[in-house]
Amino acid sequence: MIITQDDITLFVEAIKSVSDYDFSEYSIKSFTRRIEKILVDYKTDLPLLTNRIRHDDKFLEQIVKDITVNTTELFRDPKVWQTIKYRILTRLNDQDKISIWHAGCSTGQEVYSMQILLNELGLLEKSDIFATDINVDVLDVARKGEYIYRFNVEYLENFDKVIKQNPFNESEFFEVPYEKYFDIDKSKDTIKVKPFLKQKPTFFKHDLVKDGDIFHIPFDMILCRNVLIYFNYELQNKIFELFYQYLKEEGSLILGIHESILGPKATKYTKKGLYYTKK
Amino acid sequence: MKYKYIIIGGSAGSFQAVTRILESLPKTFTMPIFLALHRLKHVRTGFVEALSIKSKLPIVEPVDKEHIKQGKIYLAPANYHMYIELGNYIALSTEEAVNHSRPSIDLSFYSAAFAFKEKLIGIILSGANKDGASGLKYVADAGGLTIVQNPDECQVRTMTTAAIKTARVDYIYTTDQIIEFLLKLPQ
Structure with a gap:
């Protein structure tokens, strides 16, 4: 099913009418992508989805969560x-x-x-x-500050660049072990930040x-x-x-x-x- | 002067073709070019510089909501999807990878086909997965022109053969023929 800009407008209006969420000024391409993904994940179509959010507050909250994109990394860039x-x-x-x-x-x-x-x-x-x-x-x-190790391990390289090295003075080097800040359990595939950071x-x-x-x-x-x-x-x-x-x-x-x-x-x-x- | 925009997708084995195409285009080439190229996850910087060495046209990794200008080449930044929006500007996103790829060639091609319709030329180069095939179909269905690099010339032929199977392809060209074709376009 192809979603038109008008379909999106109606959907955004429906959310506005039953809550104080306002997606009317979201970037249209990525917003449409999110909705397309939600329709696939919930095996539904836009009229059904629109109808359900009008009558089901909990479902609406879930959809709001699904709309937002959550990608982040340790020391990204x-x-x-x-x-x-x-x-x-x-x-x-x-x-x-x-x-x-x-x-x-x-x-x-x-x-x-x-x-x-x-x-x-x-x-x-x-x-x-x-x-x-x-x-x-x-x-x-x-x-909770607890993450899946295999998804975060590659970012420890970023940690080295930021915490151990000084790009403005290459002779400087700080030996800071990961254990100072993280509890890593490879068998459970977890990396937890130390309680004092929380x-x-x-x-x-x-x-x-x-x-x-x-x-x-x-x-x-x-x-x-x-x-x-x-x-x-x-x-x-x-x-x-x-x-x-x-x-x-x-x-x-x-x-x-x-x-x-x-x-x-x-x-x-x-x-x-x-x-x-x-x- | 029917065509006004070019979008190129490629992955493994496409770097050489892309650099050869870019180095062949004269400074007077005004059509904006969008590049959706897969790259190694950790190679986040230096790619623009590598592509720029021989290009006479400026290559940029655009910022979000950047306006599209003539004579410029826009490279999808590492780890972002790049969309073309109505209103002649670019939007970026960090949504999950599509076909294990971010940037996704398909997403860039869909949005460009939607925005530029019959004014768009879509080109698929060498690559190791099927990303881009569906995107090229959108370009064709929207009335744009489609070109696929000759699979016999590709280091990895998966991407080009998938595109040929999926989309209506106007030309199957070697890199030399692609360059010749682009140079003949009226500016």
Whole structure:
């Protein structure tokens, strides 16, 4: 069955009419792909799906989870993490407090990547860390901090690049064993983050589209990586404005490496290689 | 001047054909070209540079929502799917792999066929899986022109033979013939 843009509009309207979820400004191609996948997985068609979400709240919540994409990795794009370590966090060294928001944190691998960095730099104690996502199931995974080893093992290579090496000074090398931060059990195929890393971050549900400011503290750093690609250009601009309001002066915004502020909000930020700062 | 956009898909064994095609195109070649090429999972950087060495046209890994410009070559970034959206721009996504592939050739071809219809030329090169076959069918069904690299010339023929079986293919060409064809296109 071919789904037209009109079908999608009707579906999005149906969700809006029975909940406060609003997908009307999601990026159309990837959103349509998600719906096509859901129709295959549930062996249904769009009229039936639309009808069911109108009458079944629990089912609607499940579909919202299925719509969202949850891919994340430990230290994804090591260059970005090296930049955070040597270019951003070093500037925050003298502050009494450091506030960080992971917007769209998925299963939390990057939240723990940040915890590890902060700990290596001796900044963990004075950090406030919030991590949010629209999908409560991935937040449960994130809170547990337990992952399937074989899916994450290759990212330990990223750990080496970020934690053990200094790209800005090649003679430097830090011998940091994985066991400092992870319990790895190969027979059970699990990798768990150490309990002390789980004390800091506060995980909770937040929908970037509608929930607005719930923190009431300005942030030194906002990470929102490969989340905005699922929003259309107009909604992206709204979110860039939202982040602008949430950031401290000179605060840093870190996007995915193939995400960029293309619209009118670009003038409110300074691009510094792999990240942006608030003007 | 019927055709205005070109999309090329390839996997194992396609690198040589792609570089030869790109190095043959003159600076004055204005049609945007989209490249959906599989690559090794860990080779995330350096691919653009490798392709750029001999290309006279600029090659970029686009950012999300980047506008499509004439005379530019857009390479799907490693670990992202690349879509062409209505309104002449590119969108990226990190959804799960399709046919074990991200970027998925099929997804890029579907979206390009939908956006450009009969203005699109789709080309499938050497590769070791069936990704791209269904995408090329979409290009054909939407009125676009389809070309498949001659399987006899391919290092791995799975992708091209699957495309020939699945889609209406206008031309089965060697790399030289593909280049000759592209150079003859009115700009």
